[in-house]
Amino acid sequence: MTRKSEIIFNEANKYIPNGVSSPMRTFSLVGGDPIILESAKGTKIIDVDGREYTDFLSGFGAIFLGHSREEISQAVAAQLDKGLVVGLSTEIEKELARKIVESTPAIDKLRFVVSGSEAVMTALRIARAYTDRKYFVRFVGSYHGHADALLAQPGGNVAVAVKGTTNGVAENNVIMCEYNNSEQLRQIFEERGHEIAAVIVEPFATNMGFVKPHANFHQDIRQLCTDYGSLFIFDEVVTGFRFRFGGVSALLGVDPDLTTFGKIIGGGAPVGAYGGKEKFMKLVEIGNKVFQSGTFAGNPITMAAGNAALDLMAKPGFYEAMDEKGALLEKEIKQNFEKYDIPFHFTRFGALSGIAFRRSAADMQNYSDVKQQEYEIYKNVHLAMREKGFLMAPSLEEPIFLNDAHTNDDIIRFAEALAVSIAEQIK
Template sequence: MLYQRSSSLFAEAKKYIPGGVNSPVRAFKAVGGDPIFVNEAKGAYLYDEDGNRLIDYIASWGPLILGHAYAPVVDAVIDKAKKGTSFGMPTEIETELAQLTVSMVPNIDKIRFVNSGTEACMSAIRLARGYTGRDKIIKFAGCYHGHSDSFLIQAGSGAVTFGTPNSPGVTQGTAKDTLLAPYNDLESVKALTQANRGEIAAIIIEPVAGNMGCIVPREGFLEGLRELCNREGILLLFDEVMTGFRLAKGGAQEALGINADMVMFGKVIGGGLPVGAFAARSEIMAHLAPEGPVYQAGTLSGNPLAMGAGLAMLTQLNEHPEVFESLADKTEHLYEGFDNVLRKKGIPYQINRFGSMISVHFTNAPVMDFETSAKGNNETFKKYFHGMLEKGIYLPPSAFESYFLNDALSYGDLDETIAALDALDL
């Protein structure tokens, strides 16, 4: 395939935009080469600026569960845009979407709409601290909760040490209140809790991780966190920016049978538009301004374009729950095809999956946390990524990202993807 126009556009973008992109993973630094510039998309396909058609396995990093340019969502955006794009005042559709969300998601009574998953997680941590009167949080190495200062922390020298900033601009003062634990390691969380008893406001986690590949929680891990939080008066926060409304109507809470104290959502709750939300029981949300003392605000929060798109998307998912079985079946088909092909090739590999999330890791060892994910052969991944791209398959340009299937993918698309892998020399 030719990518001459994409390369030219990237060269021009670098003159005016840092690194030529507005989000780092788009730059292809992990895999080499120049990023692909998209012209349009429809259903399961991306169409780039050079006229190539690509089968899409990122779905805008998760939210486009029903495919690109899904007609009810597009129609809702157009309808709302004709009446005005933003008012900074209440609208009826905010309540309609809130009511629908609360009816679909377990263990929440109220929801606050914001403008991104980052903002949702940042606000949820503030609310957790305000509600508990405690300062510290526990997060897991490899889980991504946006680029708020509290989350850009790397692991210290041991399970009970403080983290240190892994981005300039994040202060040591912020870092000292963020404690790091390995994903799927309940004992490390217990040790952190013991060493900081009475100081931890919240444990925040991706219930099924998607930012070190797809990492599935071990049996008993989330249950153990729930018991620990109950015992220690800690809030359990599920970052469902990726899993919300994707794994089930009620997200990971429903799919895994574990109740969180607070859940955060991203673009899916706005049909793929820039939006986020956090939600909890009434007694927690009552601490949020203007009802309570914990401040959070945003002029574009609950804007009619995002609310209209979100209502259209969630209505479809609510009325057609069979889509979740369809997505899981398609993911299983892709898994079985990839597993057969890679076994024939005789190279080290692991395939992780849950629902419609899946990832391929070129390693012999099971991938269950960030450390084991990092052991994958990145040179093999680069060959894999670019080989698939050359055959019209667009995968996440990083070995540390989950793939997200959308229901517009046909079994023909899946078989084309499997055949592309079979033709590669890895």
């Protein structure tokens, strides 16, 4: 019998390229038919064929409080009765902005947009306008959304295939650097520092699976940007509000010029935000150098969901509890890897983590390390985990996303199933 999900996906292909509106949803990197969603509650996802999965994808990190969290659903429902998008500002927009600005010392002012891509695009626009320079540095393997400037094919010699590039981009103003390579970045600035408008970096490289920065990496970026008059942009679309109430920059002792947010601050609704020092944010004021606008920017539905989400995360003990979930996952993963003699390495910070699918006990440092992983093993493991009722990211180059709804039992069962699935592949 043909499954309902297969019928829907085949029908979607008639009207939507690849049948999806975002490429990861094809599951093309891991095999198997895409999951077609019926409903989601807490950590449980039900597909249109009635199959249940315990979710460790968590909306690619946007779901931090569990699916269909009652407090968020109630806030959205209340706003629905008041109106959707009417082209006006709201008090709840001001309130969400206040909470974010007060949470993060690096930010004086902030504006909302609809996606992380928009937030980063505007931050780069501000940097170019402020410095009157056109080039910026990004790191090989990182992903900052799909704005043109961020997907340009890089010039020069790049050691490995560059993730996230496209044709159809008019200008190539990007300079590539290896993540965690402060010396290479220093050489870039010595050669072209007078041309560089900004350096953009993820605090943790979460689009390579999970790669931590070395101890002084962000401080080195900060110093070079200061020395050469370039702006330092911290892309916290994934990390913002994940480890503390606010940007992780405060936790890491980093002082960026501009910061971008997304995912968590929308409570599951579409959102992006960019903020920073007053002198940079002034550029988007009316009549100044930088223009940004959007019908759905700061829309009331997202603002209602975001406020409800941040109120929940502001409660005492929330982040301590999330760290405990991460610590439990780490303990269970490592115990099971030892039990089944699995030579892969687990890395964690707070409730965000990843597994290096390579036979090494060392942390991955850059995208060259990432590309040494055994992608075919992950593909087979992903399929096996689906059969066992667990949903992971449909790419090896994404983290394991814990959320507040995950129970200890969810975590323990997941860790055991994952170790068994890997052991079956490396015999």
